[in-house]
Amino acid sequence: MTDVSKQRLLLATRNAHKTREVREILGGDWEVEDLTARPDLPDVEETGATFEDNARLKAAVGSAHYDGWVLADDSGLEVDALGGAPGVRSARYAGDDADMAANRTLLLERLREVRGKERAGRFRCVLALAKGGEVVRVFHGTVEGVVTPSERGSGGFGYDALFVPEGACRTFAEMTGEQKHALSHRGRALVALGAYLTGGATA
Numbered sequence: 740m741t742d743v744s745k746q747r748l749l750l751a752t753r754n755a756h757k758t759r760e761v762r763e764i765l766g767g768d769w770e771v772e773d774l775t776a777r778p779d780l781p782d783v784e785e786t787g788a789t790f791e792d793n794a795r796l797k798a799a800v801g802s803a804h805y806d807g808w809v810l811a812d813d814s815g816l817e818v819d820a821l822g823g824a825p826g827v828r829s830a831r832y833a834g835d836d837a838d839m840a841a842n843r844t845l846l847l848e849r850l851r852e853v854r855g856k857e858r859a860g861r862f863r864c865v866l867a868l869a870k871g872g873e874v875v876r877v878f879h880g881t882v883e884g885v886v887t888p889s890e891r892g893s894g895g896f897g898y899d900a901l902f903v904p905e906g907a908c909r910t911f912a913e914m915t916g917e918q919k920h921a922l923s924h925r926g927r928a929l930v931a932l933g934a935y936l937t938g939g940a941t942a
């Protein structure tokens with residue numbers, strides 16, 4: 740049921756992990772629903788060359804069909820030794836129908852001969868905020884780190900079990916949600932978004 744004391748936001752995703760993280764990071768003042776509650780809204784093909792292109796596309800299309808703020812998250816892992824791959828193809832690295840276990844296996848395989856600091860990379864998150872079919876603002880968050888030689892930890896999602904952020908010794912999958920969000924690309928982008936929304940933007 741809609742809580743009228745809260746501001747509403749539609750997250751243009753069917754990825755339940757992203758929705759959970761956005762809810763955890765934005766906190767209780769926001770009622771965040773996602774596309775699983777809106778089967779009437781179209782799925783958008785991610786045809787952009789950059790995270791920002793894709794975030795803008797998803798937010799603009801979603802907001803043309805929704806009365807209020809729409810937020811789209813496009814994110815992924817860039818590994819320097821792989822020329823920035825998997826990048827915008829993070830969700831589909833091992834093929835369009837591949838699951839995340841296959842994507843992680845392929846990443847480890849491609850980095851098999853790469854050692855230590857040469858395994859550096861970053862998670863990037865771009866958030867596009869839109870209303871009435873127009874993107875009004877874009878927020879960026881990144882976290883530098885290294886890809887581990889094997890999976891560690893059972894929390895999180897995606898490539899979390901393979902990524903140790905700079906300054907830490909645990910992977911994101913070995914951290915609590917709170918610990919991950921304090922360091923993560925999504926946490927950083929959402930802090931900027933939260934400041935913008937609470938600083939006077941009206942739905």
Ligand code: IMP
Pocket residue numbers: 754785812813814815816827829830839862895896897898899911923925
């Ligand atoms: P997209 O933004 O829907 O194109 O997919 C992003 C993909 O990047 C996800 O499916 C994950 O594989 C990966 N990814 C994005 N953010 C995270 C994260 O916080 N942890 C682990 N993997 C992530």
